[in-house]
Amino acid sequence: MSAQTQQGKALPGSLAANPLLAQWLRFKPEGTVEVSPGKVEIGQGILTALMQIVADELDIEPARVKLKAASTARSPNEGVTSGSLSVQQCGIALRHACAEARAMFVAAAAERLGVEAGSLAVEDGTIIGPENARTSYWELADLVPLDAPASGKVAPKPATARKYAGHSAARVDIPDKVFGRPRYIHDLKLPRMLHGRVLRPLTRGAALVALNEEAARAIPGFVALARDGNFVGVLAETEAAAERCLALLRSQAEWRGGEELPDEATLTDWLKSQPVETKTVDSRETAAAGSPAGHMRRQYSRPFIAHGSIAPSCALARWEGAGVHVWTHSQGIYNLRAELAAVLKLSPEEVVVEHAEGAGCYGHNGADDVALDAALLARAADGRPVRVLWTREDELTRAPFGAAMAVEIEAELDGEGEILRWRHELWSNGHTARPSRGSNPVLLAASELAEPFPHVVSTNPPLPAGGAERNAVPIYDFPAWHIISHRLLVMPVRVSALRSLGAFANVFAIESFIDELAAERGEDPVAFRLRYLGNPRARAVLEAAAGRAGWGSRRGGEGTGYGVALARYKNMGAYCAVVAEVEGEEDVRVRRLVLAVDVGEAINPDGVRNQIEGGAIQATSWTLKEAVRFDRTRITSDNWEDYPILKFSEVPAVEVEILSRPEESPVGAGEAAQGPVAGAIANAVFDALGVRVRSLPITRDNIIAAMELS
Numbered sequence: 001m002s003a004q005t006q007q008g009k010a011l012p013g014s015l016a017a018n019p020l021l022a023q024w025l026r027f028k029p030e031g032t033v034e035v036s037p038g039k040v041e042i043g044q045g046i047l048t049a050l051m052q053i054v055a056d057e058l059d060i061e062p063a064r065v066k067l068k069a070a071s072t073a074r075s076p077n078e079g080v081t082s083g084s085l086s087v088q089q090c091g092i093a094l095r096h097a098c099a100e101a102r103a104m105f106v107a108a109a110a111e112r113l114g115v116e117a118g119s120l121a122v123e124d125g126t127i128i129g130p131e132n133a134r135t136s137y138w139e140l141a142d143l144v145p146l147d148a149p150a151s152g153k154v155a156p157k158p159a160t161a162r163k164y165a166g167h168s169a170a171r172v173d174i175p176d177k178v179f180g181r182p183r184y185i186h187d188l189k190l191p192r193m194l195h196g197r198v199l200r201p202l203t204r205g206a207a208l209v210a211l212n213e214e215a216a217r218a219i220p221g222f223v224a225l226a227r228d229g230n231f232v233g234v235l236a237e238t239e240a241a242a243e244r245c246l247a248l249l250r251s252q253a254e255w256r257g258g259e260e261l262p263d264e265a266t267l268t269d270w271l272k273s274q275p276v277e278t279k280t281v282d283s284r285e286t287a288a289a290g291s292p293a294g295h296m297r298r299q300y301s302r303p304f305i306a307h308g309s310i311a312p313s314c315a316l317a318r319w320e321g322a323g324v325h326v327w328t329h330s331q332g333i334y335n336l337r338a339e340l341a342a343v344l345k346l347s348p349e350e351v352v353v354e355h356a357e358g359a360g361c362y363g364h365n366g367a368d369d370v371a372l373d374a375a376l377l378a379r380a381a382d383g384r385p386v387r388v389l390w391t392r393e394d395e396l397t398r399a400p401f402g403a404a405m406a407v408e409i410e411a412e413l414d415g416e417g418e419i420l421r422w423r424h425e426l427w428s429n430g431h432t433a434r435p436s437r438g439s440n441p442v443l444l445a446a447s448e449l450a451e452p453f454p455h456v457v458s459t460n461p462p463l464p465a466g467g468a469e470r471n472a473v474p475i476y477d478f479p480a481w482h483i484i485s486h487r488l489l490v491m492p493v494r495v496s497a498l499r500s501l502g503a504f505a506n507v508f509a510i511e512s513f514i515d516e517l518a519a520e521r522g523e524d525p526v527a528f529r530l531r532y533l534g535n536p537r538a539r540a541v542l543e544a545a546a547g548r549a550g551w552g553s554r555r556g557g558e559g560t561g562y563g564v565a566l567a568r569y570k571n572m573g574a575y576c577a578v579v580a581e582v583e584g585e586e587d588v589r590v591r592r593l594v595l596a597v598d599v600g601e602a603i604n605p606d607g608v609r610n611q612i613e614g615g616a617i618q619a620t621s622w623t624l625k626e627a628v629r630f631d632r633t634r635i636t637s638d639n640w641e642d643y644p645i646l647k648f649s650e651v652p653a654v655e656v657e658i659l660s661r662p663e664e665s666p667v668g669a670g671e672a673a674q675g676p677v678a679g680a681i682a683n684a685v686f687d688a689l690g691v692r693v694r695s696l697p698i699t700r701d702n703i704i705a706a707m708e709l710s
Helices: 046-058 086-113 137-143 174-178 213-217 239-252 264-271 333-344 367-378 392-397 503-521 525-531 536-549 605-624 674-689 700-709
Strands: 025-028 032-035 065-067 121-123 126-128 134-136 194-199 207-210 222-228 231-236 254-256 276-284 294-302 314-320 323-328 351-355 386-389 405-413 419-428 480-488 560-568 575-584 588-598 653-658
Touching (some): 046 065, 231 239, 231 367, 264 294, 294 503, 323 333, 333 351, 333 367, 367 386, 503 525, 503 560, 503 674, 525 536, 536 588, 536 653, 588 605, 588 674, 605 674
Parallel strands (some): 194 386
Antiparallel strands (some): 025 032, 121 126, 126 134, 207 254, 222 231, 294 405, 575 588
């Protein structure tokens, strides 16, 4: 393959911050290629896509690619695995790193074999020249200096030359999970391992004023009790003993004070009454926006939403001399390392953080918090490793939530009902308080120590992706608009990043409002959208979803309705359009979701389909069921009965059509479906029942409340 120079261009993706080729891949003597990406597997199938990319660029069979779990001891620092950016950042970096490594090996082979590099071909890692002269990557490994930085001068293969990318591949992580082989962090066992549990108050910020330690010490299997201010944990030889110790401590502990929570019944009013930081997200004014003849204004809202990870958060830690080794399912191992070092008063080099898969992760859940819990408890373990597993109550009440949001949209209309100006205003806490994103540690235990770190109010990631304002700018070509974000400066309910951040609420609101405008005009919702869509890729996914769903021939009966919605995630990622079919009986049931998606180059189409299906099902659960419940003192939805999620029996039929664009840059699929699914379901509910539900979730109570307001 001839090299094409790319001088003057920045290295792509995560390669720019991690240019050493040896950080990305190592050729092992047994004939494999070890790859240690900085992005982590959280159920999105990224390891499979990376395997395909590496196999293509190196001309080897996928089975030769051995993927190592990310570790701060050996992996490139790729920040946080979030934002549907793994393919864009990690995949593209590996594609270029492998292309350059291949060129280096071919050059070394040409020199050894005494032939021109252009006369060589690579077949499954064997480099073959004229007259059957041959060598291999592994024979040349000691001669090729991968500890050098990438030059950026070698272009990867064109899409037409790729053998694996663009074709569906079986997920490398699925067999273990299907057959119950140990893979998750919950399965990890270390020699002489202890079990830890942490005592926490029901009311956030309460102070511990009395603790009966003696009863816990009498439990068989008790090993140690660790206390630092309001942080209290117990170590035991078995999980059962640790749980008994914790139950005794909890039953006799006395707490005082704590932070008051808002009134759940008036949450939207509370959001709009708090001190805020206000900014203009985007503004457009054109001569085409004339004088209005009318206007429409509506308000939409979503509650706090829990991550609802199927398995509670878990971590292991072991002190080794002056340093600590932590095993975690965190999405950002380097960020977590920095935060652990700050809290534990260590240098980052004294902390090793290693990733292991967790059973469910949809953003900043409790994985980072439990890692600090484990590290703190392990200080009292005399060098023995400690495993800390949160309870279901911990997971549903202590982990950060997705922020509640209120969105107000207003449109100025001309005499024909066409949109002249659009105003979108939102109120929300910030959507990230991830480790090492600010000046103070944010981990839960950091605020409980005798020398506590202050509570940090969540901020928003910078634009263009944004946080609360993500997807607040409409995809449609309106003549004028003004988009305003109000970030709350108080945070009595702990919030941080949840899958799709503000895009879920913003797209739900925008797509509901677009439907309301179409209904006022008596116009078909798909046709109405198409008139304001100039982007051909956006038009294509909308038309594909409508066509596959049979939109033009749909037949609604009593209690049956159809709705449509559209968005481009972050206005720069994947395009996704959704048609929902629902029925309204005692409760709303989603029968069918038809989605069309454009992710540019689809590395693993089956993986893309899986991601869209999973996002659609989770968004259905959010839209119909999920809301964090609380009184003025504590979170009350601490179990699956009080925080219901979609059951298997309630999962709709999901169809996904992928619009293949191998010539376009790949983008992630993991969060593209969230907002459009909510909008499509809400619009279908209106079509079925004639009731516009603007406050999520669309429960029986909220439907009745909407009827009373209409």
